[in-house]
Structure formats: C-alpha cells, structure tokens
Amino acid sequence: MPKRDASDNSPLVALTDVAKRFGAVAALNDVNLEIHAGECLGLVGHNGAGKSTLVSVINGALPASSGRVEFPASATNDALAAGVRSVFQELSLCPNLSLAENLRIAHADLRGWGWRRRAGVEIGQSLDALFPGHGIAVDAQVETLSIAQRQMVEIAIRFAPLGGTPKLLILDEPTSSLDAGISSQLLDAITRFCDQGGAIIFISHMLGEIFRVANRILVMKDGHIVADEAARHFTRQGLVDVMGHVATEPETSQEQIHRELGETVIAQDGLEARRGEIVGLSGLAGHGQAEALAKLYLDATSTWRNIGSPRMVFIAGDRKRDGVLPLWSILNNMSLSLLAATARWGLVDHKSERRTGDEWKRRIGIRTETLSNPILSLSGGNQQKALFARALASRAPLVIMDDPMRGVDVGTKQDVYALVRAEAAKGRTFLWYSTETEEMCQCDRVFVYRNGLISAELSGDELTEARVLEASFEMQEPVA
C-alpha cells in the first residue's frame, strides 16, 4: 500500500467542471472534486442523485460529456493504471470460475506455471486480512457461495495487490448483503486502508456506517454536489435534510380533492389499500417494493382459467422487459387488456377496439398520426402513455404501477398524475411504486420499504419527502 508522502500532495483524482448527459437528461452537472490519499469519502444521496454516474466517470466506465477527469498523483489518464478499483453493486465475479481464477481475470499479468497457486495465495491472504475467519476455500466455485460470501470475495479481490497497489477504492453499497459482524470487519479494514494512505469512496444508505468510516462527506442531489465537508460538520438529521431539500419547493398548488375512501380491498404482508385510494410504495430502489407488487399481482391473476375481466392490471416501468410488445402497433399494444372482454365468438372486435383506442388516444394525449403506427415509433414517454391506456381501458378496479414514470418527461408526468387522480375519484385503487420521492406526495398513503420489510406507513400531514427519506435510511448504528 502507498506510503503517505507529505511532500507530494497532488490529488489521486481531480474532476474539473465534469458533466455527464444521457441524451437530454443531465445526470451530472458542474462537478468539481479532488480526492487525496488518506481520505475516506462518504457519498450519499437519494436514488438517481447521480452517485453511480459520478463513480462511473471516475473509474472510466463512462466518459464525461464535458470537463476533465485526471489522475495527477500517478500522471496517467487511465483509471485502472492509476490504481482506481471499484466494487460494483452488481457483482463482477464470474460464477463459473473459482476464487483464484476470478482473481486471475482481474490480474492480467499473473502468468506462467503455477499461476493458479499464486492466485490462490493472493486471494487467500486478502480475504484473511479483511475478513478473519471467513471460511471460504480459494478453489471453491463462486456459484457455490452465498451472496454475502460472493460480496466478500469481490471486495477481497479489489483490495488485493493484483501486481500493483490499490490507491483509490470505490465501494458502492458494499455492506448491503453482509451481516453486521462482517460489515464491521469491512469498516475496520476501510479505516486501516485510509490510515495507510489509501483513499476510499464509500457509498451506503446506512448513515451509521458513513459516520463510522468517512472523514469527509459528499452529498449529491439531482446530479449536483450539494455539500462537501468534513464528516464532523454533519449530524444525521442534518444529512437527511441536505439530501432531501434542494431546489424543489414544496408544492402548494396541489389540489386537495377529498375523496371518499371505500372499504379495504387489499391486505397482504402489511400492505393495505382501500377503494379509491392511491397508495404509494417508497424507499430506496431494490428494497422489496417491486417484489411485493409482483407477488400481489401474480398471486391474484395467475390462473389456468380465463377470468374475462381481471381484478387488477399492471403498468410496467421496465417497458422493454414487461411492457411493450415491440413488433405490434400502438393500437394492438393498447387493446391487449380488452381483447378477452370485447371479443365476439373468440374473434377480435375490430370496431370496438378502434373506438376504445381513439378514445384513449384523445384522453391521454398520445402524440401520433394514427394508432396503426408501430409502438416503437413513439417516444419513451408516449409508449408509457400507451401502457397506461392499456391498463386503464380495462375494467379492473385495482391498478398496480411498478415505477411507471421511469424516463418520462415532466409534461407527461403531470398528465398522468391528473389522470390517476381522476380515475381514483371514480373509485379505482392504485398501488404505486416509485423511486422518485416527490411522486409519493401524490399519494394518500405511503408505505416505506427497507430491506424487504415495511419500515413506515405515512399518511396525511406526516407524508413529506423528509419523512419518507428518513424512513428509507437506516438511522441506527448497525449492531456489531
């Protein structure tokens, strides 16, 4: 590991006016950042704040749209050569290989006779140093390991020398699948690494962990760095406040229609919804919201018999995977949910299909000349509108929405919010999972998920962005 050298104080990595745009969407804006040896940088922010984009720009996975990314301390432009290593959220191990073989992939210079033994020694030593008593054999296939063990191996490979020295390690939610004891070992190792002159970027939603290891905290919101200060300047509550309240003025214009809520129509695993209610599912991405909705939907609709008019419909957020039928026309995509209900003698009723299609085109405002165009001729937002039309055109009283606003522009969002409120007023129930906390303010009641469980139920005046954020993050110190 690098010796700390007081005379050479050039930063390991320096970002100057870096911006990253995906099409029209700016994921990063005006980022200026220097990281020096010995720093442990805690990086926090809500979903979509730009954390992952920032680390991808630093480790070279994404080129910056503008601005400069430099590695002054090692006088190179290549992140890998500068000793920048990343532990990714989605693991970058090959499940079909052993631990030693996986290390070989990361360490290209390891060759010649006996490389396998040397690789085994290297990974073994790294694991022993990080996680004493780990109990993982170096010749085990990765696919035979548990998720936590894989995460440990992934971390150990990045900490290993690999023919050089790791100088800056990026850890993106490294503890998400580790238990408290192992997490604690990792946090100790991070502190040791920084004391020896390495630098760390540590992303976690466990604020306790951030405060335990970080000596500097960077807060991101909407692609900007909104705070960058020594860790001792923050309190937990202060950190949550900085993450949540930027630029978005509280919406005062929101119409307060008081709807009559009917009887409870859904109650499963703590999730509850009444007739005419808009129920939100919130929390950080991947904490069990999508699974809860999928379970609910599949339990209710998976049957051999054709039930004609289904009890619930599903609006997909991941359009490509479970929404759009890419080879079909817009009309066919929209009318899918109606076919069974309107068919005559098992044949499609083209007239009523066309009539319903035109009606929904007008109501939801799909921008196209004719509904006979292929669905892929539409922009993403309009494709999503077609999916909304598919669901709402059915008579199902319950609508399940799995983060449907992903990649949808602001105008469309407003249209859809209005539509959802109008449909709810007619007595439809909505279950709405969204990664955007602002959208939760459209709901009557919000369930916040954390680690697959409901951590809070908010409604009425309690329902604020700050409360949702607070419930999404782990506030307690992990028990060691």
Next chain:
Amino acid sequence: MNIFSRYRILLPIASLALLMAVTFYVQPRTLSYFGLNLLFNLAVPIALATVAQMLIIMVNDIDLGIGAFVSLTACVTATFLEHSTATGTAIMVALIAAYALMGAMIHVLALPAIVVTLGMSFVWGGLALFLLPSPGGASPPWLREIMTVKPPLIPMALVAACLIAGVTHWLIARSGIGTVLRGMGGNADAVRRAGWPLVRLKALAYGLAGLFGVLAGMALVGLTTSADANIALRYTLLSIAGVILGGGEFIGGKVSPVGAVIGALTLALAASFLSFMRLSPDWQIGAQGAILIAVLAARLLFNRRDGARR
C-alpha cells in the same frame, strides 16, 4: 450436495461406462484391440468437432455451421493438402482466420451467433461443393498413416481421444487465457471491467474453434481416405449434443473439455450399439435422441434435487 452435481464430469463418465458395458455384453467381440478401434475410430473427428463447438458455447454462442465447415476442411484436405502441403496449409490458416474474423464480427456488430454461423454454413457448403462437386479426392499419405497407426496395447482411437481431452483440458481448464475465456462466458462485464479486450477474446475463441474444425476435417479424411461436400453435415447437431452430454451448458461458460470428448464417444458408441441391437436404421436416429434425452433428464433430476435442498 449431490455427488453428480458437484463433479459434473461423473455423469458423462457413468453414461459412457454403462453404454460400453451393455455393448460388450451384447457383442463380446468388440472387447478387443481391433473391436475397440472399430467402435471408436469415427469418434475422433466427432470429438474434435465437439471441442470446436464447445469453444463457441463457452462464450455463450452456438455454431450451426461447424458441420459444413468440417466438410469444407475435409474437401480441402482431400484436394489441395493432398497435392501440395504448402498451399493446403495456407488455405487452412486462411479458414481459421475467417473463423476468428467471424467471431470478431459477431461481437462488434452484436449479431446473434446462431444466425451468422447458420448463414456462413451455406458459404462453407458452397465452397466445399465448388472444390468437390462429386465425392472424391484422396487422403495425403502421411495423414492416412497417422490415422491408422497401431500403438501397442491401446487402439489409436482411444489414444487420440485421451490426447484431445488432455490438450483441451489444459488449454481451457488450466491455462490462464482459457480461464479468461471461460470467465467471458460467465460474466463478460466483469472481464471487460478488468481491462480485457472482449473482441479479441471472442476472436480467439472462434479462431480456436476454427483450428479444431480443421483438425476434425483432416482426421475424417485420414479415416475415410476421400471426401465429399456433405461428409460432415450431421456434425453440427452431434457436436452440440456432445457438449451438452458431456456436462456443458448453453450459457454461463460452464463447459468441460474432457466431458465434451466423452460425450462425442458416447454418441459414436450409441450408433454402433443400436446397430448391434439390430434396430432398423430408420429407428436409429430416434433411438439416439432417446438416449440423449435420458441422459439429460438424469442430469436435470440430479441438479433439481440439489437445487431444492439448497
């Protein structure tokens, strides 16, 4: 954990052993130096083609053109290589390069390998027909000698099978670059993030497959002494079946070179066994398929039981 799913090589070995035992029981005369050679010598080119297929399956692709390619290399062997070693070698090297190029193209243009290789199979087939419009040609004498050599105690076919298994095992399962190639099948993103150029790795996998395709064509001509443009068309499906029978999987970089060779031997033996059973040739293909399904079902059963326990 089940012993069969922990050591995925055991099931192919068990299937081959079972089939051999039954064959020897039905036809005891095959249990001799001469009998074994006769049973297995046509398995040598199949084993080589299976290894070629395995190299492609290893990187999550599939090669529907290997049979036509082996036919083409057999035709080149029986014509150009027979006339002049230099010209023949040059053509073979060009064919291997073409295979590597095909792999690079599949990667760069993100084309489905199944379509590209199927399309190329018509190119290979056309070229083969161009070389040998009617069956003919001749084996180079040295090749004939290699393929009919009589080593002491163990017949050539089995020695060759062991040799192929050993070399490819070292190349794929033991060597560093083989590990990286298998890693590419397991998680290409991880390999790319570690700084490996994926396009070159893919070209390498395809180039190696081309090399084994060339060897398969040569071995085939060495045994049959002449070639024909359609001589090895059935190798496409045989090689795929051989890889799977040998414990390989279509995706995930899970392949076993030794298993692939054993799979090829099993398939070759299954054909002979069915002849010994005096099964009419009309039924043989179906019966071969039934054997294949039985082995795969056994594997699925072991894996599922293991999965349920986990």
